[in-house]
Amino acid sequence: MLRAIKTTPLHRFSSLTSISRSISTLILAEHDGGAIKSQSISAVEAAKSLDKQTSISLLLAGSGPSLQQAAAHAASCHPSISQVLVADSDKFTYPLAETWSRLVQLVQKKGEYSHIITASNSFGKNILPRAAALLDVSPITDVIAISASNQFIRPIYAGNALCTVRYSGSNPCMLSVRSTSFAVSVDSSKCNEAPISQVDLSTFDEDSVGKSRYVNHTAQDTERPDLGNAQVVITGGRALKSAENFKMIEKLAEKLGAAVGATRAAVDAGFVPNDLQVGQTGKIVAPELYMAFGVSGAIQHLAGMRDSKVIVAVNKDADAPIFQVADYGLVGDLFEVIPELLEKLPDKK
Amino acid sequence: MKIMVAIKRVVDYAVKIRVKSDKSGVETQNVKMSMNPFCEIALEEALRIKQSGLASEVVAVSMGPTQCVDTLRTGLAMGADRGIHVESTAALFPLTVAKLLKALVEVEKPGLIILGKQAIDDDCNQTGQMVAGLLRWPQGTFASKVMLDTEKQVATVEREVDGGLETLCLDLPAVITTDLRLNQPRYATLPNIMKAKSKVIKKYTPQELNVEVKSDIEVVEVTEPPKRKAGVLISSVDELIDKLRNEAHVI
Numbered sequence: 001m002l003r004a005i006k007t008t009p010l011h012r013f014s015s016l017t018s019i020s021r022s023i024s025t026l027i028l029a030e031h032d033g034g035a036i037k038s039q040s041i042s043a044v045e046a047a048k049s050l051d052k053q054t055s056i057s058l059l060l061a062g063s064g065p066s067l068q069q070a071a072a073h074a075a076s077c078h079p080s081i082s083q084v085l086v087a088d089s090d091k092f093t094y095p096l097a098e099t100w101s102r103l104v105q106l107v108q109k110k111g112e113y114s115h116i117i118t119a120s121n122s123f124g125k126n127i128l129p130r131a132a133a134l135l136d137v138s139p140i141t142d143v144i145a146i147s148a149s150n151q152f153i154r155p156i157y158a159g160n161a162l163c164t165v166r167y168s169g170s171n172p173c174m175l176s177v178r179s180t181s182f183a184v185s186v187d188s189s190k191c192n193e194a195p196i197s198q199v200d201l202s203t204f205d206e207d208s209v210g211k212s213r214y215v216n217h218t219a220q221d222t223e224r225p226d227l228g229n230a231q232v233v234i235t236g237g238r239a240l241k242s243a244e245n246f247k248m249i250e251k252l253a254e255k256l257g258a259a260v261g262a263t264r265a266a267v268d269a270g271f272v273p274n275d276l277q278v279g280q281t282g283k284i285v286a287p288e289l290y291m292a293f294g295v296s297g298a299i300q301h302l303a304g305m306r307d308s309k310v311i312v313a314v315n316k317d318a319d320a321p322i323f324q325v326a327d328y329g330l331v332g333d334l335f336e337v338i339p340e341l342l343e344k345l346p347d348k349k
Numbered sequence: 350m351k352i353m354v355a356i357k358r359v360v361d362y363a364v365k366i367r368v369k370s371d372k373s374g375v376e377t378q379n380v381k382m383s384m385n386p387f388c389e390i391a392l393e394e395a396l397r398i399k400q401s402g403l404a405s406e407v408v409a410v411s412m413g414p415t416q417c418v419d420t421l422r423t424g425l426a427m428g429a430d431r432g433i434h435v436e437s438t439a440a441l442f443p444l445t446v447a448k449l450l451k452a453l454v455e456v457e458k459p460g461l462i463i464l465g466k467q468a469i470d471d472d473c474n475q476t477g478q479m480v481a482g483l484l485r486w487p488q489g490t491f492a493s494k495v496m497l498d499t500e501k502q503v504a505t506v507e508r509e510v511d512g513g514l515e516t517l518c519l520d521l522p523a524v525i526t527t528d529l530r531l532n533q534p535r536y537a538t539l540p541n542i543m544k545a546k547s548k549v550i551k552k553y554t555p556q557e558l559n560v561e562v563k564s565d566i567e568v569v570e571v572t573e574p575p576k577r578k579a580g581v582l583i584s585s586v587d588e589l590i591d592k593l594r595n596e597a598h599v600i
Contacts, residue, residue: 096517097478097488122510126490129443129475133482138444138566141473151569156472157366161375162572169565211523212487215505215516228511232599256600264529274493274530275513280472281529283511289599299365306577310597312589318582327580328592340586345600 023054023149026085026111026172028104028118028127030095031060034069036077038229039119042179044078047117049146049182054115057083059107059199061092061100075194078184087199094214097126104131106204113172115149120176120284121228132174139174140165144181149173158280159303179228180286180307227276230259232289233308235278238265239294239316239334246271248338249293255345261285263301279304293334297322314338350460350499350521351406352395354429355450356388358413358420359470372570375470384420387465389427389534390527394495395463396428397532403497406430408457412446414438418550425545426537432550433457435558442564443471445555447479452558454484459522461504466491466526477526487519491528497521 025047029040040058047056058074058081060067067088074084085107091099104116104127116131118124120142132139145153150167152175167173227233234256236249246266253260261278262271278285280303290308295301297313297320305311306325313326314337323329330337360366361381369376384392395407409424411417412435421432435449450462462481467474481488489495489506493514496505502521507514509528519525537545555562583589593600 097481097490101482122491122508125474126478126488129478130482130488132475133444133447133479136444138442138564139475140566141475154472155574156571157360157375157470158472159574160366161368162574164569164572166567166569167565168567211520212489213518215518217510217513217515219513226512268530273513274509275511280469289593289597300362306574310593310599311577311580312593323580323582325577325580327577327597328589329580329582330584330586330589331582337586341590344586344590 023051023114024111025050025054025056025115025117026107026113027056027058028100028116028124029058029060029074030119030121030123031062031067031070031074034066035073036060036070037119038184039121039179041078041184042182043117043119043177044080045182045184046143046146046175046177047115048080050115050149055082056080057085057111057113058194059085059087059104061087061089061095061103063088063090063093071196075196076192079192081194084194084196085199086196087201089201089204091204091209095123095127096212096214097130098212099209100127101131101134102204102209103199105134106201107199108135108172116172116174118176120178124176128174128176135172135174137169137172137174138167139176140167141176143175143177155303158299159306160299178284180284224253225257225259227259227261227278227283227285230285230287232256232258233261233278233285233287233291233305234258235261235263235290235292235295235305236266236271237263237293237295238269240266240271243271245335248342252338252342255342258289259287261305263295263298292322292326293338295322296320297325350404351408351457352398352404352461352463353408353410353450353454353457353459354388354392354395354424355446355462355464355476356392356409356411356420356424357385357465357468358382358411358417359385359468362386362469368571368573372572374568374571382416382420384423385465385468385470387467387469387527387529390529390531391463391465392424392427392429393532393534394527396535398495398497399428403499404461408433408459410435410450410453412437412441412449421550422545423537425548425550426542427535428541431548433553434550435553435555437555437562439562440564441562442566443473443475443479445560445562445564446476447483448560449555449558450476450480451483452560453553461497461522462524464524464526466528477524481524484522484524487523489517489519489523489525492525493528493530495525495531
C-alpha cells in the first residue's frame with residue numbers, strides 16, 4: 001500500500017536516484033609528450049570525491065606511439081583508475097571538439113557512465129559542452145567542490161559569489177573541474193596497473209567530423225613551470241612599464257623556481273604574451289605563494305588568484321585593492337624592491 | 350551571407366555584486382545592466398566582417414525578460430541590422446539558449462553564428478559549443494583572430510589555448526566564440542542611437558520556436574566566497590623574506 005502511494009512522487013526523481021545507485025565515472029583526459037596532463041589527474045581526484053566506490057575509466061584519444069606511451073602512463077598514474085580506454089585513430093591526432101564530442105557520445109552509449117568529468121581548461125571547456133549538447137544534458141563548468149554526487153559548488157560573477165547547483169537530469173552528469181581545487185595526493189609507488197582497452201571505433205560516424213581542420217599551433221616557450229600548476233607564481237602588472245622591465249619579474253621567478261604571470265594590462269601593453277594572463281579571462285591559479293608586483297587588484301584579476309595560499313603584494317599605491325587580499329603587503333617602488341629581493345633571496349631549484 | 354550574433358544582458362562588469370541575504374541569488378534590482386563584454390566583441394567582429402563586404406546582414410539575438418530589448422537596442426546602435434528577442438521570464442540555462450538559437454537558425458539560415466566565449470554572470474562558457482553541437486556545425490572557440498573566405502566557404506580561426514595559440518580551419522556554416530583580444534568594440538554614436546530606434550526587433554516566445562523551457566539543473570543557494578583573513582603591511586624586504594620563510598614557510 002505504502003509503496004503504491006510512494007511511486008508517484010518517486011517517479012519524478014527516478015533519474016536522480018539512478019545517479020546515487022551506482023556511480024561510474026568517465027574522465028576525458030588530455031595527454032602531451034606521452035604523459036597524462038596533471039590537470040586530468042586532478043579530475044580523477046574529483047571523481048574519487050563523488051563516491052569512494054566509484055569505478056573510474058579514463059578516456060584517451062590520439063594516434064601513434066605517443067598515445068600508447070600516454071596510455072601506459074595513465075594505467076599506472078593513479079590507484080583509483082580502474083580502466084583506461086584508448087581511441088587510436090588519425091582523426092584524433094589533434095584534440096578537435098567535433099571528433100572528441102562524437103567519441104564521448106559513442107563511449108557513453110556503451111559505458112552508460114553516471115558522471116563524465118574533465119579538467120576546466122581550454123581542452124575541457126571546448127569539448128565538454130558540445131558533448132553535453134549531443135547527449136542532451138546540461139554540463140556544469142568549473143566545479144570547485146563536490147558536496148554530493150549530484151550537488152556541486154562553482155564560482156559565478158568572477159568568483160565574487162559561490163553557487164551551489166543540483167543536477168537533476170538524466171545520466172550522465174557532466175562536470176568540468178578546476179584542477180587547483182582537487183589537489184592530487186597520490187603515492188604513485190603503490191599504484192597497480194589498470195587494464196588498457198581499445199575503443200571500438202567501427203561505429204564512429206563522420207557526421208560533423210572533417211568540417212574542422214587543425215592548421216597549426218604556436219607554443220610559447222615554457223622552460224619555467226607551467227603557470228596552472230606552479231607552486232610559486234610571480235606576477236607583474238602595468239607598473240612594470242615595459243617588456244624590458246618585465247625581465248626583472250622573470251629573473252625573480254627563475255630564482256624562486258616560479259612561474260610568471262601577468263595582468264591583462266601588462267598583456268595588452270605588449271609586455272608579455274597573453275597565455276601568461278591570470279584572471280577571469282586568463283588562467284586560474286592557486287599556488288602556495290603568489291607574489292604580485294605593480295598589480296592594482298581588479299576583480300577580474302582577483303578571480304584568477306584569490307585561492308592562493310599566501311599572497312604577497314608590492315605596490316606604490318597604499319590604497320590599491322590588492323592589499324585587501326594580500327597576506328603580506330609592502331608599500332614601495334617595485335623597481336627598488338625587486339632588485340633587493342633578487343639580492344637577498346637564496347637560490348632555489 | 351547572414352551573421353547571427355547572440356548577446357546577453359548581464360550585470361555591468363564594473364558593478365561590485367551583492368549576494369541576496371536569502372541566498373537565492375545575486376541582487377539584480379536597481380543594478381546597472383549592460384551587454385556582456387564578450388558579446389560586444391562578438392557583435393563588433395560581425396560588424397567588421399559586414400564592413401569588409403563579406404556579409405550582407407547582421408542579426409542580433411537576445412533571450413530573457415522584456416529589458417533585453419534595451420540590450421538589443423544597444424546592439425542595433427552599434428550597427429546590427431535587425432534584432433530578435435526571445436522573451437522568457439524563466440531562468441534560461443545554456444542548454445535552453447542553445448536550443449532556442451538552433452530553432453532561430455532554422456528560421457534565419459545564417460552562414461555564421463558569433464557568440465562571446467562566456468557570460469560574466471554565470472561564467473559558464475557553454476552556449477557556443479552547445480549550439481554548434483546541436484547544429485552539427487564546426488566550432489571555433491576562444492577566437493583571437495577570424496579570417497573568412499566566402500569563396501571557399503571556410504573560416505580560419507586563431508584560438509587562445511593553454512600554452513599558446515592554435516589555428517583551425519572551419520567549413521561554413523560555423524560557430525565562433527570570441528575571446529577578449531579579438532577586437533576593440535566600437536561605441537554607439539548619438540545619430541546611430543537615434544537610428545536604432547527605428548530598426549526592427551522581432552519577438553518570439555520559446556513556445557513559438559517549439560522549445561520547451563525546462564532545466565535539469567537548479568540553483569540550491571548562492572553565497573559569498575569565504576573572506577581572506579586580513580593581511581599585514583610590512584615595511585622592508587628583509588621583513589618580507591623573514592615572514593615568508595619563518596611564518597608562512599613558503600620559501
